[in-house]
Amino acid sequence: MAHSSLVRIIVISLIYYTKLSDGACVSGQTTGKLPTTDSSDTGSGRTFVLNSMDNDYQINCCGFVTTWEFYVTTTNGTLYAQVWRQVSGAWTLIGQNSFDIETANFNAVFTGSITASQQISVQAGDYIGFMSSGVTIPSYYITNMGSGSSNEDVIYSDTATGTVGSTATFLHYRNNIEFSIKATLSPGNTPQFASLPTTLSAGEDTAVGTTLITVTATDADLSDNLTYTLTSTNPASTSFNFDPISGNLTTLTTLTVGTTVFSFSVVDLCGNAESATFTLTVANQPPVFQNLPNTTEISEDLSEETELFILTVTDPTVGDVVTCSLNSIVPTTNDLYFYYSVGRSRYSIYLRGGASLDYDTAREYLMTINCTDTKDSVSSTFVVYVSKNEPPVITNLPASVSVSPNTIVGTSIFTVTTTDKESAQLFYNMTCIPSECPFKIFASGAVLTESSVVNVTEPGFDLYIYVFDGKNLVGPKVLTVQMKETDSTATSTSTDWLSTDAKYILIILTIFAGLATFAVIGFCVLVFKKSPKSKSRNIIKTKPFL
DSSP states (O other), X not given: OOOGGGOOOEEEEXXXXXXXXXXXXXXXXXXXXXXXXXXXXXXXXOEEEOOOTTOTTXXXXXXXXXXXXXXXXXXXXXXXXXXXXXXXXXXXXXXEEEEEEOGGGTTEEEEEEOOGGGOOEEOTTOEEEEEESSBOOBEEEEGGGGOSOOTTOEEEESSOOOOTTOEXXXXXXXXXXXXXXXXXXXXXXXXXXXXXXXXXXXXXXXXXXXXXXXXXXXXXXXXXXXXEEEEEEESOOSSEEEETTTTEEEESSOXXXXXXXXXXXXXXXXXXXXXXXXXXXXXXXXXXXXSOSEEEEEETTOOSOEEEEEEOEEOXXXXXXXXEEEEEEESOOSSEEEEEETTTTEEEEEEOTTOOOOTTTOSEEEEEEEEEOSSOEXXXXXXXXXXXXXXXXXXXXXXEEEEOTTOOTTOEEEEOOEEOTTOOOXXXXXXXXXXXXXXXXXXXXXXXXXXXXXXXXXXXXXXXXXXXXXXXXXXXXXEEEEEOOOOSSHHHHHTTTSOHHHHHHHHHHHHHHHHHHHHHXXXXXXXHHHSOOOSOSOOOOOOOOO
């Protein structure tokens, strides 16, 4: 009968791995005997190992002690139910559970159940035994009246310390004796993986020596020992290392893109095993466009070979070589091309020399660029917009000018000004009415006299002026040239080239010069009148200007 309220249970266990399991215990399997007699040993603090040759007290399986039973006569104290094992020829205490026995437990079978965390791990070949804190508690039964066969021999020690892991020297106690103590066994619990993920993704640039996962498992049997094994790797690979002690799965080399399945098992001392798989996916880090998608705009009149765009693409994985190509151009054209410069180590988009872009035919071109690192490919786009060429604008025509007949050849009579959005080179031309025209327009837009206009009889000319930017011809715009009439005086003719202010100054100077001339002549006449008569008869008399 169990008296759980009066029982204090303590478990200490030590695991040795010198003997392999002969199979797991069956749940409920027992070892030992339970005679109910009142014969007791009177020794104090004595330890017994029940190693009788008939093996009634020997454990023949691998498992755990779940329950202890023993018959109590009239001795109280603490009973230490023990498991002993011979390790290298020495009796070694593997584990023990303690029970406090009181008066209420006398003359009855005491049953003590052990929680999973306190159960002693046992192996085939172990023996049960016990130690009492005072006078020996379990009773015993003498078989065959204590004589004859020694199959039920037991040993004892008065010096054993009761410390788990310690060894002790034992002496023969007596033959044909059976102590009242029995252990109930179980196979224990199956361990369970605790931290093994089902999947994990890693980059191919994962550093060598990186711990990918740490395999751990739990077991309700706390005194159990667990062994981890990497049972398979599919596909087989030498890029990984598994340490069964730490449970760490680490990288040994640079990882290869793909999927690897790892199979792990965890086994306890009794062969209770659990298996699980872990899938590692090594993903490639594809190339990255740093400046795509993108666009540019060019004029339809651009025809020189021009670098329109420099592609920037990188790959996060050290050592990966990225190559790019032009996948398509929509609509199809030969005016654009994709080029890799070995010297500059870069890809560029070019407008081909001699291109014949036309806004009315295609206003944009969609270019698709592909780049690959041999494992993954990425695509992006670049759009070339074609802008319509804006015609040049003549800003100062129509207009009119007056030209003097005395204008010399090569004189600029007018300069045509023109604006052009594309800053293209401009070409001028003109026609003239009447057709016999003494004027010519030059590349600068200047209209000059090409021949003398002295004898021109026409009252004027209409110059029809055109400008061409290589794409658009603008015009005509009219410049009217009015010919001035010929001056009646030489003075006006000779001074026609002077400015108005200069002419006024010249007139004033002329007046002053005339007055001075009259003054000089009058003075000379006066002098001749007052001079004495000459004897010469050749003097001619003159009259002064009055």
